Amino acid sequence: MGHNESNQQHPVTIRCRVDGPLVVEGSVRVTDHRGCEFSINTEKKPVALCRCGLSGSRPFCDGSHKASGFMASEEATNGIAPSKQISASSSKKENLDHPGHHSVNKIVQRSLEVAAMTSGFHPITRLIEKALPEIESIEIGMLHVFLQHTSAGLLITENADPDVLVDLSCAMNALAPEGDHWIHSCEGPDDMPAHVKSVLEGPSVSVPVGNGKLLLGTWQGIFLAEHRRHASSRRLILSLSGSTRASLAPFTRQEAST
Ligand code: FES
Numbered sequence: 210m211g212h213n214e215s216n217q218q219h220p221v222t223i224r225c226r227v228d229g230p231l232v233v234e235g236s237v238r239v240t241d242h243r244g245c246e247f248s249i250n251t252e253k254k255p256v257a258l259c260r261c262g263l264s265g266s267r268p269f270c271d272g273s274h275k276a277s278g279f280m281a282s283e284e285a286t287n288g289i290a291p292s293k294q295i296s297a298s299s300s301k302k303e304n305l306d307h308p309g310h311h312s313v314n315k316i317v318q319r320s321l322e323v324a325a326m327t328s329g330f331h332p333i334t335r336l337i338e339k340a341l342p343e344i345e346s347i348e349i350g351m352l353h354v355f356l357q358h359t360s361a362g363l364l365i366t367e368n369a370d371p372d373v374l375v376d377l378s379c380a381m382n383a384l385a386p387e388g389d390h391w392i393h394s395c396e397g398p399d400d401m402p403a404h405v406k407s408v409l410e411g412p413s414v415s416v417p418v419g420n421g422k423l424l425l426g427t428w429q430g431i432f433l434a435e436h437r438r439h440a441s442s443r444r445l446i447l448s449l450s451g452s453t454r455a456s457l458a459p460f461t462r463q464e465a466s467t
Pocket residue numbers: 229230231258259260261262263264265269270271272273274275
């Protein structure tokens with residue numbers, strides 16, 4: 210039986226493995242961009258192609274996706290032609306025209322417990338970066354940080370001169386001073402002012418991610434504003450989403466060091 214005849218009877222199948230590689234079943238050749246062939250034997254076992262962009266032996270999967278938290282679970286929609294799915298969104302069309310480029314292919318969500326702090330403004334940018342090493346693999350994306358409390362806040366402000374933080378504290382205390390004018394007083398004199406300051410600051414910040422870094426300005430930092438004098442630890446929910454560019458070199462730690 211000729212090679213082409215065999216392919217017609219057993220067409221090559223590409224299976225999207227949940228949170229993992231593309232598994233190619235059937236007799237195929239894998240070449241680089243010049244057409245040079247990688248040495249593999251597809252007769253013996255299927256080929257697993259990396260789609261997280263983190264493999265140290267691309268284009269093949271080496272299992273790195275497991276530790277990275279890579280998530281992908283595409284499902285085929287029966288009865289809808291691919292062209293109709295494409296026309297529903299211009300961004301989806303762009304993705305399919307350029308497979309592997311700028312598709313959102315990494316989503317990570319993690320909680321971060323921040324130990325109890327004194328009242329004041331505390332820089333937490335480094336804590337967040339340490340909790341989310343996946344930031345380094347994102348080419349274009351977004352980080353969302355959400356604080357699950359009502360007597361503290363999140364904000365982005367100057368990270369250079371500490372006097373800024375002192376002045377911010379004074380401003381907040383002027384806007385919401387302690388006193389017997391508050392109705393809600395059962396949790397201590399600093400509780401209702403803390404709620405007011407928390408509402409003014411808000412519970413979340415979003416920061417764009419680009420080229421493996423948070424795109425904060427030179428003088429910007431993410432701060433947790435603690436407004437209770439005797440607070441407990443605070444919990445943050447970190448949500449990171451974005452695209453990695455599997456076909457280009459500079460976005461993985463492995464290749465950045467070569
Ligand atoms: S999909 Fe397995 S290492 Fe990328």
